[in-house]
Amino acid sequence: MTIDNKTLLADTMRGYQYAREEAYSELRRAQIDDDRTAAAEAVFKINDLDVKMQNLDRLYAQAEHRPEPQQRAPSNKFGLSPEEEEIARSIGGSIKGMTDEQRLERYAQQKQRYQQARASGEYRDDQGRVTR
CATH class of the missing domain: 1.10.287 (Helix Hairpins)
Incomplete structure (x- = not known):
């Protein structure tokens, strides 16, 4: 069985999206608890995941439209x-x-x-x- 790049990239993107939702939940909990440290950590996670998702989007676009x-x-x-x-x-x-x-x-x-x-x-x- 072979795994094509598009499937691998799509699966990875779903994982990042799930992790991003979890980080947003952590941020909301930290805001409710008035925990600045936990809120900062959650924002850091969200930002890190956003960067990873942007890079993954770029890789997906390259896999889709590989110029000759x-x-x-x-x-x-x-x-x-x-x-x-x-x-x-x-x-x-x-x-x-x-x-x-x-x-x-x-x-x-x-x-x-x-x-x-x-x-x-x-x-x-x-x-x-x-x-x-």
Whole structure:
């Protein structure tokens, strides 16, 4: 017998919902008894269960709608994706006499230069950001 992820997630959610109802009952009892410590503990439990339920909702959504990986194979000798190819062809339009092949090659060179600068730390994505 196999257990699918949706069933497992739904069973876990029911357990969290039951525990949350119990925590609310504890909170009501603590309020009636004017027990601040017990009330605080109940609120903590409720909050913890809410976070767990939100995470479980996210997991359930991922199990329901798992996106297919969409990696496109390069369609040129420079290893550029079709999107990158389109960008490469559109840039350099003001440079007269540049062929599509030259534009693709130049884009690939710039891309490689950028990747090397990121890998070496010469260029960082956080440049210009103010952190305090």
